[in-house]
Amino acid sequence: MTDMLDLLVIGGGINGAGIARDAAGRGLSVMMVEKDDLAQGTSSRSGKLVHGGLRYLEYYEFRLVREALIEREVLLASAPHIIWPMRFVLPHSPQDRPAWLVRLGLFLYDHLGGRKRLPGTRTLDLRRDPEGQPIESRYTRGFEYSDCWVDDARLVALNALDAQEHGATILTRTAFVSARREKGIWLAEIMDVRSGVRQTVRARALVNAAGPWVKDVIGDVAGAHSTRNVRLVKGSHIITPKFWDGANAYLVQNHDKRVIFINPYEGDRALIGTTDIPYDGKPEDVAIGEDEIQYLLDAVNRYFKQKLRRSDVRHSFSGVRPLYDDGKGNPSAVTRDYVFDLDETGNAPLLNVFGGKITTFRKLAEHALQKLAPFFPLMGRDWTAEAHLPGGDIRDGDVTLFLERLAEEYPWLPRDLARYYARTYGTRVRVLLGETRDLSQLGVHFGGHFHEAEALYLMRHEWAETAEDILVRRTKHGLHLTAHEADAFARWFDLRQQRAA
The missing domain is CATH 3.30.9.10 (D-Amino Acid Oxidase, subunit A, domain 2)
Incomplete structure (x- = not known):
């Protein structure tokens, strides 16, 4: 059994990762569990836009549009590389x-x-x-x-990375199994889906940010119920x-x-x-x-x-x-706003998250922590509006100017590859490149802009555990490699994993 947590977050999509990041930055002890890879569900399958939602005005969603338009500029400042x-x-x-x-x-x-x-x-x-x-x-x-524009899956990964750097524990391929309240504390069972090993986690509060699986999670929580539907x-x-x-x-x-x-x-x-x-x-x-x-x-x-x-x-x-099911018959008219359902039974809160969209994830997370504030009177203030996501601390948000500095630091780096690294990793590119002094030190070239050094970085720092994690979600190399090149990378990856085991 683990030490007592303040918060167990269920779901590694954009809302779960955003809530874990916000909570950890306020000083709460946090664990986030995701049954698959980060952003493997809805959060990697969006239209890749941070937008206000022009068409939502037609359905009089003025509050949502206003919040999304404000968030558009907040997010642009926080992660100008992606x-x-x-x-x-x-x-x-x-x-x-x-x-x-x-x-x-x-x-x-x-x-x-x-x-x-x-x-x-x-x-x-x-x-x-x-x-x-x-x-x-x-x-x-x-x-x-x-x-x-936004790289949606990278947005999730960067929130998880920032949560971890603020002290959160991020567990991918780890399924939430069940939970029950006992003397004002949650006892939650989670399972490593790779090994089948189960463990019990103690937490003061649960956040259900499972997206399309939100009602399934509610069904696995003893005594939980909700009148809301997805x-x-x-x-x-x-x-x-x-x-x-x-x-x-x-x-x-x-x-x-x-x-x-x-x-x-x-x-x-x-x-x-x-x-x-x-x-x-x-x-x-x-x-x-x-x-x-x-x-x-x-x-x-x-x-x-x-x-x-x-x-x-x-x-x-x-x-x-x-x-969130607001009763509208036309799928296009159903609100894209988010709704919280807070169950405070036994002073052990369960916060269920319904709805939401990529653009408003940061505000959703902030509102979620505000909902939980009465249970954590010593937690820190709102902080994410002024914070950069990992790699986003680019001076004045000017990626072009950053690219010029990168060319001075790594003069051997081809311009198009430097641009790709700057757009994908921002200032974290220095962690990826390290002390490399020429192109050969990036290791095996798999095709396009894809070199071994990047794969190793993603395996070490961003929870990449399969070739698909890298080719489809952490990057979009899968769109640019030939079938032969993708197969060769998958073989390299599997061999690397076997050696590590």
Whole structure:
């Protein structure tokens, strides 16, 4: 049995990692358990955006949009290496929303959140402005506005890393089994899924941040119940070759009033999504359907001169959004806001987290700790709004200037590889590179920007335990390696693990 913890956090997605980080930074003793890899569920399968949620204005979600817009700039300052501004072009379709309504929404979007760093909206003449070049000629008017890009899975990993550096224990591949209250203390059983070994953890409070599995966890807690429900909605994305020039993204309105993002991705690719489909299967079994693929292709082909075909879809992924069930029938209308359910029985609190989105994770975590404050009167104050995530302490948030300094420190490093390292690890790149003095010291080259030194760094510092952890979540190398290169890396990884055992 472990020493007494203040907080046991269940779930290693963005909300669980964010709560563990916030709590540890306040001086609480924290353990976070995740049954799979960090961000293996919903938190690595998002649209990769830190955004206010322009379309949520249509459902009068003003509080959520305002909070998300404020958080957009907080997060941009905290992790400028993995979060950066992006301009979105919205071609106007008169058959869908009227122009005045779109313009009003964009005006509110510009002003609700006290925008400071990002440029505002401008109107485009798609016949003349270069952003209109790939758009069908029948669309003559458009708008351009700002939001931010994020590497979602790395955002989770960096929160877990920061939690650990503030004293938290992070256990991946460790399942929550059950819990019961005993004399005002939680006795929770957890299991290492690799070995099957179980142990009992004592904690003063539990936080259930299991995302799509939130109700399953409640069912495994003796005496726990909740009147709240989670609505599972499947969102799918496809990845195709990038088919336009420029760094801007596009947002198009579909006939069903949904909006589809077409974003530049990994240099030469496009990330297109998302769908919104009610889902009642097991979250771990989610997969894209051919109907979803066609739906996304049709949305793109309605607006762009270059028509995409099924053969252009190189990759796809699906995630299950655990939305708080507010009773709305239309999946697109279900709130993206978060709701807490606090069970204070026996002075041993259980905090269940319903809903939430990537953009508001930090605020959600802060509100969660505020909910638990009466049980921990000596815990520290709110702190994350002014803090950097690991690697994000880049002077003035200027990654370009940081890249110049990196070139001076490691003059042998190829420019494109230095840029990749700066964008992925920020100032932590110095931990990865260490005392290396030439390219050969990075070890085996697996392909693209992927060298052995990076794999070893991720295994030592970021809980990477499988080749997939590295190729799919800690990095996106899996999109750039050939099948032969990916297989070679998997063999190298397995051999390394065998030797370590």
